[in-house]
Amino acid sequence: MMSYSSHSQHQTAPPQRWAIVGGGMLGMTLAHRLAQEGQHVTLFEGANELGGLASAWQFGDTLWDRHYHVTLLSDLRLRSLLQELNLEQEMVWRKTKTGVYADGELYSVSNAVEFLQFPALGWLDKFRLAFTIWYGSKIKNGDKLEQISVVDWLCRWSGKRTFEKFWLPLLRSKLGSNYRKASASFIWATIARLYAARSAGLKEEMFGYLPGGYHRLLSHFAQRLQQEGVEIALGHRARQIYSTNSGRVCIELANARQETFDQVVVTTATPVASQICGELSDAEHRCLNGIEYQGIVCASLLLKKPLSSYYVTNITDDGYPFTGVIEMTTLVDRAVFADRQGNPRSLVYLPKYVPSNDSALQLADGQVRQAFLDGLSRMYPAFHASDVLDFQLSRVKYVMAVPTLNYSRNIPTFETSVQGLHLVNSAQIVNATLNVNDTLKLAEQAMPQLLARSRKRRTPVLAV
Numbered sequence: 417m418m419s420y421s422s423h424s425q426h427q428t429a430p431p432q433r434w435a436i437v438g439g440g441m442l443g444m445t446l447a448h449r450l451a452q453e454g455q456h457v458t459l460f461e462g463a464n465e466l467g468g469l470a471s472a473w474q475f476g477d478t479l480w481d482r483h484y485h486v487t488l489l490s491d492l493r494l495r496s497l498l499q500e501l502n503l504e505q506e507m508v509w510r511k512t513k514t515g516v517y518a519d520g521e522l523y524s525v526s527n528a529v530e531f532l533q534f535p536a537l538g539w540l541d542k543f544r545l546a547f548t549i550w551y552g553s554k555i556k557n558g559d560k561l562e563q564i565s566v567v568d569w570l571c572r573w574s575g576k577r578t579f580e581k582f583w584l585p586l587l588r589s590k591l592g593s594n595y596r597k598a599s600a601s602f603i604w605a606t607i608a609r610l611y612a613a614r615s616a617g618l619k620e621e622m623f624g625y626l627p628g629g630y631h632r633l634l635s636h637f638a639q640r641l642q643q644e645g646v647e648i649a650l651g652h653r654a655r656q657i658y659s660t661n662s663g664r665v666c667i668e669l670a671n672a673r674q675e676t677f678d679q680v681v682v683t684t685a686t687p688v689a690s691q692i693c694g695e696l697s698d699a700e701h702r703c704l705n706g707i708e709y710q711g712i713v714c715a716s717l718l719l720k721k722p723l724s725s726y727y728v729t730n731i732t733d734d735g736y737p738f739t740g741v742i743e744m745t746t747l748v749d750r751a752v753f754a755d756r757q758g759n760p761r762s763l764v765y766l767p768k769y770v771p772s773n774d775s776a777l778q779l780a781d782g783q784v785r786q787a788f789l790d791g792l793s794r795m796y797p798a799f800h801a802s803d804v805l806d807f808q809l810s811r812v813k814y815v816m817a818v819p820t821l822n823y824s825r826n827i828p829t830f831e832t833s834v835q836g837l838h839l840v841n842s843a844q845i846v847n848a849t850l851n852v853n854d855t856l857k858l859a860e861q862a863m864p865q866l867l868a869r870s871r872k873r874r875t876p877v878l879a880v
């Protein structure tokens with residue numbers, strides 16, 4: 417068990433009542449670690465299930481992730497959590513292939529030889545691209561890269577053509593049109609994740625999944641939390657959080673119920689945190705609302721036939737309604753999604769990353785479906801709309817913070833001006849991409865500070 421407190425502190429500090437707002441992987445991990453430290457924890461989740469972005473929905477007869485999720489062999493923190501939950505030994509690891517759709521053709525760029533054959537780039541372009549990746553992998557500290565835009569940095573080292581044919585599709589596949597606002601630290605973090613296997617002492621990177629998907633991880637995690645005494649309150653949306661006269665923190669729920677705690681940790685996106693933590697200072701509200709978010713419209717399709725052999729296909733050509741194609745069943749066996757007659761099925765995700773205020777988040781289902789299926793037909797001549805057995809759409813306004821210029825200077829701290837109220841959220845992940853492994857790292861970083869602050873003597877705001 418991970419311990420954040422020295423033995424003597426642990427003995428002298430009586431347990432406190434903690435509330436965690438947000439039952440995604442971050443909130444669940446904080447609840448787990450606090451319970452392991454002997455604290456009394458209640459986890460409030462607004463939805464009727466745990467998991468947030470990692471939660472599942474139904475595909476035919478199978479429950480699987482609402483958004484595509486893959487675990488890397490180098491995701492050591494996540495694998496260690498899976499070990500704690502006694503699930504790590506079940507992980508299935510595979511090598512996957514990567515495709516690029518350029519000039520109306522689909523190419524494999526899954527290894528160095530294929531990459532050298534990729535016709536959309538000349539030899540000099542390829543050399544500059546390889547140099548950029550090598551150079552990026554040698555940079556140890558990404559702080560300076562926060563000061564330069566990702567477009568300028570990539571054009572400087574890779575050249576304009578390589579930028580347009582290679583980097584731009586990759587940036588669009590993660591940031592949509594927000595790539596124009598991102599700093600070079602975004603691509604540095606992406607390259608670092610590419611090299612993470614090597615840094616972790618592994619021979620090669622592999623992609624993995626847990627049979628049963630995140631749903632299985634989440635249900636084991638929820639059981640563990642309950643065994644540790646965590647009270648899980650689903651369908652309990654926090655409406656307002658404020659301090660009480662006795663120096664404690666009260667949560668008012670959407671059903672008007674109120675509960676008071678010694679410590680409250682809010683893990684939601686920063687604009688939501690600003691909305692529900694009305695007592696924060698003006699400067700804190702400005703900081704929380706100043707962070708720009710990336711939203712997503714993400715379609716999940718269950719298909720009769722596979723589209724390709726690539727896990728990810730980045731799209732170079734303009735005019736496609738989605739920013740990439742993720743064919744999950746190049747990693748997960750198609751048999752997992754078989755129908756009752758045993759016919760295997762393919763699971764494909766079509767993400768469209770957009771700014772959080774983009775009108776695409778408001779488009780009607782039918783409109784998105786039509787545009788996405790037309791896009792697929794243009795990319796894959798063998799695809800027919802009649803191959804689609806199931807089409808579901810997820811829309812999320814706040815997926816991840818856009819790593820804008822000088823991002824790390826403008827993020828909220830864990831502590832707030834309201835005694836006993838703490839903010840821990842994915843916007844505090846700097847120089848990294850959004851992934852569960854880095855989310856767990858954030859929870860580990862926050863724990864010592866949360867515990868230390870909670871031990872400071874509580875001073876009542878007003879004597880009663």
Ligand SMILES: Cc1cc2nc3c(=O)[nH]c(=O)nc-3n(C[C@H](O)[C@H](O)[C@H](O)COP(=O)(O)OP(=O)(O)OC[C@H]3O[C@@H](n4cnc5c(N)ncnc54)[C@H](O)[C@@H]3O)c2cc1C
Pocket residue numbers: 437438439440441442443460461462463466467468469470483484485486487652653654655683684685688692712714767815841842850851852853855
């Ligand atoms: C399309 C997509 C693909 C991804 N692919 C991968 C991948 O391949 N590998 C990987 O490792 N990661 C991936 N991720 C990232 C991963 O899902 C996130 O890093 C992780 O789930 C973030 O967890 P979180 O708890 O910080 O946030 P969330 O999951 O957003 O959790 C926040 C929770 O707070 C709840 N909430 C909000 N407001 C309130 C309120 N007022 N009261 C109570 N509860 C509230 C929400 O309902 C939600 O459950 C992907 C994400 C997306 C969207």
